[in-house]
Amino acid sequence: MATRGKSIHLFLMDGTPKGRIKCTLANWTGIAYKIPRTELDKCKGRNDLSQSGVYFLFGTADQSDDNMVYVGQAGVRKNGEGLLCRLIEHKRNPDKDYWTEAVVFITSNNSFGPTEISYLENRFYGLATDAGRYTVENDNDPTPGNITEEKESELEEFIDYAKIVMGTLGHKLFEPLIEKSKPLVTVNSPEYELLLFLKRKSRKSGRVIEASCKQTNEGFVVLKGSHIETIDSESIPSGIKERRKKAKIDENGILQEDILVRSPSYAGAFVIGGHVNGMVEWKTKDGVSLKEVENS
Numbered sequence: 001m002a003t004r005g006k007s008i009h010l011f012l013m014d015g016t017p018k019g020r021i022k023c024t025l026a027n028w029t030g031i032a033y034k035i036p037r038t039e040l041d042k043c044k045g046r047n048d049l050s051q052s053g054v055y056f057l058f059g060t061a062d063q064s065d066d067n068m069v070y071v072g073q074a075g076v077r078k079n080g081e082g083l084l085c086r087l088i089e090h091k092r093n094p095d096k097d098y099w100t101e102a103v104v105f106i107t108s109n110n111s112f113g114p115t116e117i118s119y120l121e122n123r124f125y126g127l128a129t130d131a132g133r134y135t136v137e138n139d140n141d142p143t144p145g146n147i148t149e150e151k152e153s154e155l156e157e158f159i160d161y162a163k164i165v166m167g168t169l170g171h172k173l174f175e176p177l178i179e180k181s182k183p184l185v186t187v188n189s190p191e192y193e194l195l196l197f198l199k200r201k202s203r204k205s206g207r208v209i210e211a212s213c214k215q216t217n218e219g220f221v222v223l224k225g226s227h228i229e230t231i232d233s234e235s236i237p238s239g240i241k242e243r244r245k246k247a248k249i250d251e252n253g254i255l256q257e258d259i260l261v262r263s264p265s266y267a268g269a270f271v272i273g274g275h276v277n278g279m280v281e282w283k284t285k286d287g288v289s290l291k292e293v294e295n296s
Contacts, residue, residue, distance in 0.1 A: 049084040053106035057099035073117040118145035196282040220267040233274030
């Protein structure tokens with residue numbers, strides 16, 4: 001079944017894309033806010049941000065520049081304070097000084113109770129962890145609570161829309177590098193993820209290097225299980241050298257995670273540890289080079 005288009009409304013609350021953004025989606029009761037940390041005080045007095053809801057704190061690690069996120073929930077307190085009050089508390093917490101912006105989800109009819117936000121927090125935490133794009137900073141797995149099957153179905157529909165909105169707001173938090181449920185189709189199809197292979201004997205280690213890679217709409221993903229040359233050449237690009245240092249590669253040179261790079265040559269350089277023409281080296285299972293595929 002073809003995927004239908006979606007109509008999303010973005011309201012730039014401060015008149016600039018760098019400021020606060022309110023996001024709504026047609027036929028969805030949810031409301032999302034993207035709030036820079038520096039703009040939290042401007043949100044004081046907004047009744048909807050005193051509701052219950054779930055929130056995400058986004059930032060980067062100082063040492064590695066890795067993307068980080070904290071997933072949380074906030075209920076309405078006896079004093080009437082809710083989400084915004086919780087975010088302000090996080091702003092004052094020195095243990096969470098890494099975050100630079102928050103994304104929060106509420107509903108237009110204020111329908112979230114303690115059970116709903118506990119379930120959503122648990123599911124969002126699991127989705128973010130499974131996708132593996134961000135380091136999830138929660139100390140413990142959130143508990144899902146007990147809900148009826150009717151409520152579960154309702155909340156899962158909310159989650160489906162929230163995933164779309166999160167990506168629209170610039171965070172691919174819930175999107176795995178490789179869509180595991182998406183079948184490979186032929187090169188002639190208008191939508192495809194091209195599976196490619198690289199095989200050569202390394203002069204540095206004497207090993208046969210065999211790797212696989214998938215072309216996606218974000219670039220090229222070197223796939224988990226690929227055999228990686230662990231010795232760097234002098235010609236290796238500095239950026240790829242750092243990526244290789246940070247990557248999870250075991251003592252046998254086997255890649256333990258999917259790695260996204262922007263070009264086929266960088267994908268090849270990541271695999272062999274040196275300069276390579278990725279358009280020529282990466283080939284289909286039938287031996288057709290990427291250059292030939294794109295020329296066709």
